[in-house]
Amino acid sequence: MAGADPKRTSWPELLGIPATPAVMRINHDRPDLVVEVLPLGFKLGKGFNAKRVRVFFDPRDSQGLVAKVPVVG
Template identity: 75%
Template sequence: MAGADPKRTSWPEVVGIPATPAVMKIAHDRSDVAIEVLPDGLKVPKGFNPKRVRVFINAKESQGLVAKTPVVG
């Protein structure tokens, strides 16, 4: 695992893994952002927030796997 990267804005490598290790990876890279874990397909308010990463998971699966690439915003 590489060190923290304050300029990192996306985590394509966590797609398909459970939410908990995905959140841990994102938090390791960007301890300055708030991470929200949400079911994929949930309607969320629009608007960019440079201090937020939303992790969308497939809630239909028992493991809650990351459904799409988490990004800052």
């Protein structure tokens, strides 16, 4: 696994894995970001935040798998 990458803005390889290891990977790659874990379909306010990544999981899935590619914003 590579070290921190300040230019990284998305993690497509995390799609379909459990949310906890996904958060750990994002924190490893970009320790400068805040990671939010939210259920898919959660109502969000508008606005881009360059210091945030949201990890969405399917609440109907008992394993808590990542349901959307995590991206900065």
